[in-house]
Amino acid sequence: MRIPFNKPALAGRELEYIQQAVSNGHLSGNGAFTRQCQTFFEHRYGIQKALLTTSGTAALEMAALLLDLQPGDEVIIPSFTFTSTANAFVLRGARIVFADSSASHPNMAVGQVAALITRRTRAIVPVHYAGVACDMAPIMALAEHHGLVVIEDAAQAIESFYLDRPLGSIGHLAAFSFHETKNISAGEGGLLAINDPRFAARAEILWEKGTNRAAFFRGETARYQWVDVGSSFLPPELTAAYLLAQLEQLAVIQQQRLRQWNRYYAALLPLAQAGCFAVPTLPDYARHNGHIFYLICADRTQRQALIQQLAAAGILAVFHYQTLHNSTFYRAKHDGRDLPHATRYDQCLVRLPLYYELTEADQQTVIDVVRTFFA
Template structure:
């Protein structure tokens, strides 16, 4: 019996050809032809005014935090059930993180809590579109506008996800995407900063180019190439961009394949949810998701661990996901003491099933059969 991994990196088309082409062109450092192709893709397909390819979603978020000019004592609101990068980007600028709970049936940030968390020190809200499922953006944006707060979308998992008819990552003032090998569209590592508020556009490019006006200089828009502002080395190499471009060319096929796999899980496991054995992902009416993650919510931590062990005995790797950040070793002493029970429940009970582009229907049926046999036993 061959093992079924949780995730598997894949070739969608011309990745190796484009990497070879980048080498032949003699341009491997950042901001070459393939970087420009990827950036234009996001600008044209999703209506993002300016897109900058980065080494990861982590560095895209770090750029966003730099653009906000945060100072010690400023506050940033975000869900506790998220990856450390969401918080680290703002902690690095001295901000205090104010964690919000998830919904009862959805790991995303509970919008109804936001008003009570806003203070005069609140500078930003960071909604995370978990599993490519949209946060409820309209009330969030209305609240942010009322209080003069920036909105930074953590769209790391959300490429090809939508809020109503609006692409995720094109809604907040800024947004970050990821192309890590576990995402729908991959480049090994890699990310992108979406600049949806043009007030940030010029400075973002300077930060991106190590604090210089290099990009403007090479476009003939500046007489000298100079140090203008703070910045860092946020650009990925052309090898990363070349791999990514081949994936973006196949994005429709990738999305359709993953949605077919996601729907196969949902249909086959619905009877378990109806019988009360576990819960399946809840997709709000305003969200069109991208098939990024299919998860089960077990009844408690012990059941989840038993299911993980059961699947491992069938040579299937399933994994849990985030631990709550408000209760983490690093931040629990800085948290304000509020209990966030829904975030804790997802941390303790959520289990992710294998889902990747090359997962065959036969292997997926093996996973489904193993999950069913666990609960029937």
């Protein structure tokens, strides 16, 4: 495709830092670059403890381990999300209770969550789709009332806010992703944010394969030994080096993505107002990060025709999640509730190219093809 859907960016000193990591002679995890990335998140977003992971999926799996889930425990997540959101808890034996999306946005319909809580519920996992905040105040209030843990799936939400609070800093735990499709990327990579102090010490042990290795190297314990379950969640220093260079360019990357997002919105809003499709809606409490620009077509047929017309012009546009409640793997385990809004986004949502190096001319080409299709 002449205009890809996504293109990983070199925005700063990525290659220089990778070479520096090699020269440092420390390529395994938890080195100087790892610590600098973690400190960045702790200082910028007020996160109590940040742990860099191999992926956003790994961060969610760490969060699930911290809950000590038992078979039959329930976790509430939106159906319109990536499989990692559910898999992290299914791997621990939990039953997934799916929430529908809202009518106006792919995020979970927060007003329906209370009715999904039972005596077996252990956690609520809001997913901040496209970097747009879920309504966190009622979610946190429900969690406090019922003694639940809130795990923010902030995979797409770096530098997004709920009112004046950074996403990923509100729930008891949160997971970020640095996959190559994200605003800030390291190819792969993720981060677990620990905002509740009761999870901090154990999280570090799980992160270090169930050992107290990190505390040992800080001189806090006389012996380095196996003390809990865990796994190899640390990314290599090469990943952290690339990530740090991206974080240093966060403001530049964000300005560019928001400029592109706003250009799409301004150009395509008249067609949305004419009833051709819907454009993203932004709640008053949400300040987004320009992660995804999407259209909501009338139906699946129209969406596929639009994708094909864009492809004929050398432009790759893609749909997004397929609802998990209706997946081959989990359909029989779902409680049978219809989730109409999640299904609508599954069938009708299409994402347009948006990446750091997308030129204004190429973006205008995308806009022109969309306009021609709906003319």
